[in-house]
Amino acid sequence: xxxxxxxxxxxxxxxxxxxxxxxxxxxxxxxxxxxxxxxxxxxxxxxxxxxxxxxxxxxxxxxxxxxxxxxxxxxxxxxxxxxxxxxxxxxxxxxxxxxxxxxxxxxxxxxxxxxxxxxxxxxxxxxxxxxxxxxxxxxxxxxxxxxxxxxxxxxxxxxxxxxxxxxxxxxxxxxxxxxxxxxxxxxxxxxxxxxxxxxxxxxxxxxxxxxxxxxxxxxxxxxxxxxxxx
Numbered sequence: 001x002x003x004x005x006x007x008x009x010x011x012x013x014x015x016x017x018x019x020x021x022x023x024x025x026x027x028x029x030x031x032x033x034x035x036x037x038x039x040x041x042x043x044x045x046x047x048x049x050x051x052x053x054x055x056x057x058x059x060x061x062x063x064x065x066x067x068x069x070x071x072x073x074x075x076x077x078x079x080x081x082x083x084x085x086x087x088x089x090x091x092x093x094x095x096x097x098x099x100x101x102x103x104x105x106x107x108x109x110x111x112x113x114x115x116x117x118x119x120x121x122x123x124x125x126x127x128x129x130x131x132x133x134x135x136x137x138x139x140x141x142x143x144x145x146x147x148x149x150x151x152x153x154x155x156x157x158x159x160x161x162x163x164x165x166x167x168x169x170x171x172x173x174x175x176x177x178x179x180x181x182x183x184x185x186x187x188x189x190x191x192x193x194x195x196x197x198x199x200x201x202x203x204x205x206x207x208x209x210x211x212x213x214x215x216x217x218x219x220x221x222x223x224x225x226x227x228x229x230x
Contacts, residue, residue, distance in 0.1 A: 001137060001150060001151065001152055002135055002136050002137070002149070002151050002152070002185055002186060002187050003151065003152045003153045003185060003186045003201070004117075004151040004152070004153040004154075004155050004156075004157055004183065004184075004185045005153050005154070005184045005185055005186070005201045006030060006031060006032060006153070006154055006155055006183075006184050007031055007032070007048070007117055007155065007181060007182065007183055007184065008031075008032045008033065008034055008181070008182040008183075008184060008199070009031060009032070009033045009034075009091060009093055009180065009181060010033075010034055010035070010036030010038060010178065010180040010181065010182070011033050011034070011035060011036065011091040011092075011180070012035065012036075012037065012091065013035070013091070014033050014034060014035045016090065016091070017033040017089075017090070017091045018033055019068070020065075020068045020069060020070070020089055020090055020091070021033070023064065023067070023068040024061070024064050024065035024067075024068040024070060024089070025050065025061055025064070025065065025095075025112065026110065026112075027112075027115070030115055030154045030155070031048070031115075032184075033091075036178070036180060038177065038178035038180060039176075039177040039178060040092070040175070040176070040177035040178045040179070040180050041175060041176050041177055042172065042174045042175030042176060043094075043120070043162075043166050043169075043171050043172060043173055043174060043175035044092065044093075044094075044175055044178075044179050044180055044181065045119065045120040045162060045165075045175060045179050045194060045195075045196075046094075046117060046118060046119050046120060046165075046179060046181055046196070047086070047094045047095070047096055047117075047118050047120075047165060047168075047169050048093060048094070048095050048096070048115060048116070048117055048118075049095070049096040049097075049098065049115070049116040049117075049118060050095065050096070050097045050098070050112050050114075050115060050116075051098055051099065051100075051112075051113050051114045051115075051116060052097065052098070052099050052111065052112055052113055053099060053101065053105075053106075053109070053111060053113055054099055054101045054103070054104045054105055054106065054108075055076075055078075055083040055099060055101065055102065055103065055104055056104045056108040056109075057099065057108065057109055057110060057111065057112075058076055058083055058084055058085070058097050058098065058099050059076060060108060060109075060110050061097050061110060061112075062076050062085055062087065062097055064110075065087050065089070065095065065097075066087070069089070069090045070087040070088060070089050070090070070095070071087060071088045072085070072086075072087055073085075073086040073087055073088055073094065073169065073170040073171060074086040074169075074170040076097070078102055081100065082098055082099050082100040082101060082102060083098065083099050083101065083102055084096060084097055084098025084099060085097060085098075086169050086170050091180075092180065093180075094169050094171065096168075096169065114156055115154065115155050115156070116155065116156040116157075116158055117155050117156070117157050117158070117183070118158050118159075118160050118165055119157070119158070119159050119160070119165075119192075119194065119196055120160060120161065120162035120163075120164075120165040120166065120173075120194070121159050121160065121161060121162060121193070121194050122162060122193070122194060123144065123193075124143075124144045124145060124146065124147055124159050124160065124161055125143075125144045126193055127147075127159050127192060127193050127194060128141065128147045128159060130192055130193050131147075131149065131159075131192070134187055134188070134190065135187055136149045136150075136151065136157075136187065137149065137150040138150070144161070145160070145161060145164070146158065146159065146160055147159040151185075153185075157183075162194075179195060179196055179197075181196065181197075182196075182197045182198070182199050183196065183197070183198045183199070184198075184199050184200070184201055185198055185199075185201060186200075186201050188200075
C-alpha cells in the first residue's frame, strides 16, 4: 500500500503560510510549505478537505480560518449530505471543511478526522489508470466521476473531474500556470496526466516542521468521506 506522507504547498511567503496553517487548523505538521514564484492564476485544480465529526467543529475551524486571514467562498450551511463550507487561504489554497453529521453529538472540539487531497482531472478514468499503473490501489470508484485510493499516512487521496471539483468548491474552473502543489510519497518521482508532481518522502519522523519535515505519527487519519458527493 502506498504511503502518502503529505503535500507541499508552494507559496509566496513561507512564514505567513505556516502561521496560517497553525492558527487556522493546527496543521503545522501535516502540510508543509515552501516558497515559490511560479506563475499561477485562477483555479489551481485541487482542494484540501478537512472532514470532521460534527457541525460545531466545522464552525470552529471555519471561524479560526477567517480570523487567520482566509476568505469565505461558500459560507457554512446544512445540506442533504451534511454541513460544511469552503474558504480560500491567503496563499490561494482552497479548503473545504465538512461533516456528514447534521447535528452535534457531543461537546465541541477541534478534532480533524481526515485530511483529503482532491485532484481535479481532465479525465478521471485516464488518471485512475495512471495511478493504478504506479502502484496505487483503488478503494472506491464511481466511473469517470470520482476515485478514492487506499493509502496510508496523514492524508487521503481522491480524484474528481476538474469542472465538478471547481463547482463543489464554488469557483470557476478556469485556471492556468502552476498547481503550486507537490505530493510526497513512497511511490517515486513522477508527474501525473494533469501535471501534479510526486516527490520522494520527506525527512524521517521527528524532524521539526521548520526544517521542512513531516511527523505523521502526530496525526492519525481516519477512513472518512471527503465530503464530496460524486
